[in-house]
Amino acid sequence: MLFKDRRFAGQVLAKELVADTNRPDVLVLGIPRGGVPVAFEVAKALNAPLDVLVVRKLGVPNQEELAMGAIASGGVRIVNKYIISLVKISDEVIARVAVQEERELERREQLYRGNRPLRDLEGRTVILVDDGLATGATMWAAVVAVRKQQPAQIVIAVPVAAPETCHELETEVDKIVCVSTPSHFHSVGLWYENFPQTTDEEVCDLLAKAVKNGEPISLGM
Secondary structure (H helix, E strand, O other), rough: OOOOOHHHHHHHHHHOOOHHHEEEHEEEEEOOHHHHHHHHHHHHHHOOOOEEEEEEEEEEEEEEEEEEEEEEEEOOEOHHHHHHHHHHHHHHHHHHHHHHHHHHHHHHHHHHHHOOOOOOOOOOEEEEOOEEOOOOHHHHHHHHHHHHHOOOOEEEEEEEHHHHHHHHHHHHHOOOEEEEEEOOOOHHHHEEEOOOOOOOOHHHHHHHHHHEOOOOEOOOO
């Protein structure tokens, strides 16, 4: 399947999640930046609140699209031992990249939520949404961060993903929904007609529509 854009992909994805419509325990978390437009459409269709979980990929130096790990809100850090061994990356390089990405994570946390803390996830059904999964490093970190807060269920929902990544993640969560898992995946962007970089302004605009009096609200259908 070729998606028109992220918003359209979110509408398609939401149809796979209809069982979660109008459930008061459901919270949709978009992974900035590209996952937020997708998550906005999912939250709107499910009549659920929308929030963000900030995650940053740790890219291999000079090959930044190749993830050697990821960090997430709450001090979470994961590493891909296979990639680190394959590319022969030292602990010093990992630490240097992590420091850089932690600064960017903190900047985005401040920009997107200010002083508003992440909503309490304990006992909730949390739907983690991104625009696609390649290596899955950022989603792994997101799952670890969410699990620390003891939700009732964790659901991963994406429009498109590499088949092997879906397979690896499905044992780590209660449910995973991948609309399309093309065998010749290559990259997330190939499966969108329009795939511009999502801006901070777009993320902030969508979150402003989904937050009232400092709390995420159900968006309605």
